[in-house]
Amino acid sequence: MELNWNVLNKLNEDFGDSFYLLDSNKFVKNYDEFLGEFQKIYPNTVIAYSYKTNYLPHLCSIVNKKGGFAEVVSKMEYDLAIKIGVIPSNIIVNGPLKTKEHLEYFLLKGSIVNVDSYRELDLIREIANSNPGKILSVGIRCNFEMGSTVSRFGFDVRDAEFIEKFKELKKIDNLYIKGIHCHFPDRNLDSYSKRVDNLINILDLLFKENIPEFVDIGGGYFGKVNDFLAKQFNCNVPSYSDYASIIASRFKEYFKNIPENRKPKLILEPGTALVADTMKFIAKIVEIKNIRGKKIAMTTGSKFNMGLFGLSINLPINVYSEFKNGKFINNVDISGYTCIEADYLFKNYCGILNIGDYIAFDNVGSYSFVFKPPFICPNVPIIDYNGDKFKIVKHKETFEDIFKTYMFE
Ligand SMILES: Cc1ncc(COP(=O)(O)O)c(C=O)c1O
Incomplete structure (x- = not known):
């Protein structure tokens, strides 16, 4: 029009x-293009759309119909995903504040909870102990040196206590640590290069014996911008394919010896890139x-x-x-x-x-x-x-x- x-x-x-x-047609185009650039290189890539960025039910429903996941950070957003018809195993729960009651609700429904702190680990251990017949799925939000502002989210992977706690968690029979996660606000390519380097180091450290089910590299990608807008950012604005060639190619190489049907999911959590x-x-x-x-x-x-x-x-x-x-x-x-x-x-x-x-x-x-x-x-x-x-x-x-x-x- x-x-x-x-x-x-x-x-x-x-x-x-x-x-x-x-323009919801444009949203569909962005979704297909963004995912397509990654899947060309690493077919087992999935989008978990960041609800907080724009939780218009009309758009969340498009993502769900296309087989995308929901990335949520509150009970309100979780309830929205369920109302839209997202199956619980396609919901990824992030965020720094999850009550015990909500954690139990998300985990027993079968969603993936990315754990953010030692406090949450303790709560999850209690929930696992009081629900021995249920398998609970979690990921670990990792926090590492990015050369910019210190992020306040996730676990400092250099902390000596971190490895100990991880080993303790692995011993819990009905708790399945499915993967690792990170998210940082910087949108430039260098940020993604550092994220990949660090996630690969963490995979070497934590997943020597078993293959993770997913690696979730978070959101924060630039969307499509015209020259007028691009000039106002203090870095070059990468294209979807620039991001894919930095991220997907590295994981393709890292997981090259794993058969195609067992390769971990590469999870992306774009909001802005698809909707802005x-x-x-x-x-x-x-x-x-x-x-x-x-x-x-x-x-x-x-x-x-x-x-x-x-x-x-x-x-x-x-x-x-x-x-x-x-x-x-x-x-x-x-x-x-x-x-x-x-x-x-x-x-x-x-x-x-x-x-x-x-x-x-x-x-x-x-x-x-x-x-x-x-x-x-x-x-x-x-x-x-x-x-x-x-x-x-x-x-x-x-x-x-x-x-x-x-x-x-
Ligand atoms: C964990 C997480 N994932 C994804 C996003 C989406 O970010 P963006 O809209 O910049 O892609 C955010 C935004 O803060 C976030 O905190």
Whole structure:
């Protein structure tokens, strides 16, 4: 569907003056392409889609139908995966805070829990002892030197206690340590090269006698970005195939002597790489002010709609105007509707901009509406547009949605 002012104005009339547009066909394409690049090299690769990045049920369901796994970090996300119909053995549970009650629930259902701490190990031992007839599946989240900020997640694999605890765990009859996991936030290729080196060292150390069922290298890959966006990152933006050739090739080589049908699963946990470029945020220009020489255009949106990326950089935008010869304007800051001084969606825009125009902010699919607080206004709807059809996949939030958990006197 070609976007233009008339299309956006019709959506405004039907659904309100700001909204997200989703392109779920693009999501399917990204999923197939990303997985395909890895499977070309290492066929036993699986995607465990990171729910926290964008847990739109419509997208989680696409992943499930394609045979992908769910990567979840809370009971809320776990319940969502179950509601969508994901089978428990296709759910990977990560995250630093899991209560004993929840751990027991995930493990007895048959999901894979990646253990994050010694506290969790102790709880899992207790759960295994009190459920002798059940086989429990776990992975170990590994934390190692990456040459950047020290991550607070997982086990420091250099810690002397770590190996001892691992050996103790292996002795528990009904506990099956299926694999190892890591995740770091850096998106550059060097980060993945270091992850692979370290995971291979850990495999040498922990899995000498038996073959693991999986190696999970986490998420954090860049999605597809245009030049305008790429220039704002302090590294080159790798392509899907760049990531695959660093990661999949190394594991292909490492596991070369293992027969194809016994090779460990290579698990990837992308969120941003699949979803970031599948959503746009649309807002309308309602006013253009000039305050002591500074031009400010206020919109019906807010930076709180735009996600984590939008807080630090200018996302790519397109302006849709009703008029052929709109007014050109220099260095205008495009602001949000909230009362926060710093609520700007784009700084120093130069181009055509008029009251009544719509602005489409690109690459807002990751950490956007899942991060949006009900600050001042409820959240806006999400509309899937494919071909020439529009379909609502999340309703506009209402007063009732926000206030149903509060007590009124
Ligand atoms: C364990 C884990 N896996 C996957 C992801 C997804 O990251 P991204 O959306 O950057 O791919 C995250 C994000 O924080 C994470 O913590």
